[in-house]
Amino acid sequence: MRLxxxxxxxxxxxxxxxxxxxxxxxxxxxxxxxAELVTIKxxxxxxxxxxxxxxxxxxxxxxxELEILSTRxxxxxxxxxxxxxxxxxxxxxxxxxxxxxxxxxxxxxTMQADTGLFILVGSPAVLVDERGKxxxxxxxxxxxxxxxxxxxxxGNRPRVELPELPVLPNFGRRSKKNLSSQxxxxx
Amino acid sequence: xxxxxxxxxxxxxxFVAIGSVAWTNVEKAPSEGAINIAVPGFGEDGLRIWEMxxxxxxxxTDGIVDVNDLLLTTFSGxxxxxxxxxxxxxxxxxxxxxxxxxxxxxxxPGYEIxxxxxxxxxxxxxxxxxxxxxAVFNEEFDHLFK
Numbered sequence: 001m002r003l004x005x006x007x008x009x010x011x012x013x014x015x016x017x018x019x020x021x022x023x024x025x026x027x028x029x030x031x032x033x034x035a036e037l038v039t040i041k042x043x044x045x046x047x048x049x050x051x052x053x054x055x056x057x058x059x060x061x062x063x064x065e066l067e068i069l070s071t072r073x074x075x076x077x078x079x080x081x082x083x084x085x086x087x088x089x090x091x092x093x094x095x096x097x098x099x100x101x102x103x104x105x106x107x108x109x110t111m112q113a114d115t116g117l118f119i120l121v122g123s124p125a126v127l128v129d130e131r132g133k134x135x136x137x138x139x140x141x142x143x144x145x146x147x148x149x150x151x152x153x154x155g156n157r158p159r160v161e162l163p164e165l166p167v168l169p170n171f172g173r174r175s176k177k178n179l180s181s182q183x184x185x186x187x
Numbered sequence: 188x189x190x191x192x193x194x195x196x197x198x199x200x201x202f203v204a205i206g207s208v209a210w211t212n213v214e215k216a217p218s219e220g221a222i223n224i225a226v227p228g229f230g231e232d233g234l235r236i237w238e239m240x241x242x243x244x245x246x247x248t249d250g251i252v253d254v255n256d257l258l259l260t261t262f263s264g265x266x267x268x269x270x271x272x273x274x275x276x277x278x279x280x281x282x283x284x285x286x287x288x289x290x291x292x293x294x295x296p297g298y299e300i301x302x303x304x305x306x307x308x309x310x311x312x313x314x315x316x317x318x319x320x321x322a323v324f325n326e327e328f329d330h331l332f333k
Contacts, residue, residue, distance in 0.1 A: 029323050031322075034315070038312060039261075044298075056329075
């Protein structure tokens, strides 16, 4: 019985540990040839340029230039220290984004933290994943809503490719049995 | 406009302070320059807004000051805002900038950036890193396509 309680306690602790590990924010790393850091009112603005590579949680982003706006926020803890929060991220030039089986390509990608919008722009902007392929001038994702809006441009209609549909039996065809019965009914 | 004027004033004060501290010490020990200098800068409200430390500062001609083991800290109220570290730097006090071919490490709220070779333009509050940039943000960009 004591062993059983000990075992349960151990399981409880390990579950808590894994939950804490999942909750912990994993950092995002950015590498580039050059960078500029400008202190502005209320935060910092970063410009990365030249072979920019962003590696994060199941994320690989590559582009020519990356701009990040980080704004200061007061921490809710008692220390009152101010922490930075990324409010805007704009990637420009040969943008490619891989995340969780999805691959996006375009000329520009914008992530707005306050609206939750992620906008991929290009000629064309392309998204490929297991659900199919989207192609247009602008693809707008609303984070957490599972919704994407595909926009075309002048003379460039948006295009959606869906995966092959499953074969439906007798769909659009009449079976021999039905055919013969219908023929019998004819006068 | 007044904010820019204040910033320029503070920057000028920083460079005058660096120059004067280094010059005074250079006169005392011409071969070694000033040792273990710490120059604080204060805002209009009397609060410390930055502090520059260096293990050595040597004044050259035309307001140029070379420093070793630079540690430049900026403050937001009583809290540390940004910490800039570099082994070597050359300050041009008349132009209000500093340059270096050495490594640089900048730590700020939620981020850390390092690289090699840098320029600091105090008038524009701008740091440019010239090569091998690596930045780490304590933030995740997940579910971009969800």
